[in-house]
Amino acid sequence: MLGPTEVRRLAEELGIRPTKKLGQNFVHDPNTVRKIVSAASLTEDDVVLEVGPGLGSLTLALLPAAHQVVAVEIDPPLAHRLPQTVREHDPENAGKLHVVLKDAMKVTQEDLPVQPTAIVANLPYNVAVPVVLHLLHELPSLRKGLVMVQAEVADRMAAKPGSKIYGVPSVKLAWYADARKAGPVGRNVFWPAPNVDSGLVAFQRHEKPLSTVDKAKLFKIVDTAFAQRRKTLRAALKSYLPDVDELLGKAGIDPQVRAEQLSVIDFVRIAEV
Structure with a gap:
């Protein structure tokens, strides 16, 4: 030593x-x-x-x-x-x-x-x-x-x-x-x-990957969501995902929540749809 x-x-x-x-x-x-x-x-x-x-x-x-x-x-x-x-x-x-x-x-x-x-x-x-x-x-x-x-x-x-x-x-x-x-x-x-x-x-x-979703796409969504973390998810993602309401609905995510309330699995669901 x-x-x-x-x-x-x-x-x-x-x-x-x-x-x-x-x-x-x-x-x-x-x-x-x-x-x-x-x-x-x-x-x-x-x-x-x-x-x-x-x-x-x-x-x-x-x-x-x-x-x-x-x-x-x-x-x-x-x-x-x-x-x-x-x-x-x-x-x-x-x-x-x-x-x-x-x-x-x-x-x-x-x-x-x-x-x-x-x-x-x-x-x-x-x-x-x-x-x-x-x-x-x-x-x-x-x-x-x-x-x-x-x-x-x-x-x-x-x-x-x-x-x-x-x-x-x-x-x-x-x-x-x-x-x-x-x-x-x-x-x-x-x-x-x-x-x-x-x-x-x-x-x-993790023993197995959480998803087959493209990592670059997932990380871009994460970066965008937290760039304006005080805003709702709808407001934070709107510039990157114009059809954000439809996508969040399909993913089963409340558009009024903030990024800090979402788990990695929640972000995966958004990326998948």
């Missing part, structure tokens, strides 16, 4: 100053990474995808618990140093690690040496939701995940219909998986400490 001293030493060796642009806040608390790995419910057969491994704190905790770990890192110095860090701290499991130098938002199946079954990651706050949605779309082998994100984002990702924080991230993640909050994470476990608290979100992919 990497403690505060090791994290700062490695960063100094590489000449790295954590940047907000890349969302770099390195975990330096061993108890936190153990908590994350435990909450991820990994099996010895799981191939874990870690996005943004940074200096390797979480990577070192994942390797003994998984069959293999694929670490996707956008920062070249960090990507090139990670295998050496693992060999120094856990040579027995070093052969399980695969490092991919790539922007996670551009990763496809072809970029990975093995197909992951789980994602476990401390995600950059500014791209957390897009990264999760992109990977669930691109990697059908992903069955489950546990990600650390900004606390407010965690709330939104796991929110249910009827909540004021329920919105686009909630619905789009629900299209792929069942999500739930899996615990808080304080600020003092990071270097540098962020200005906000963090939270864990766990999700399990």
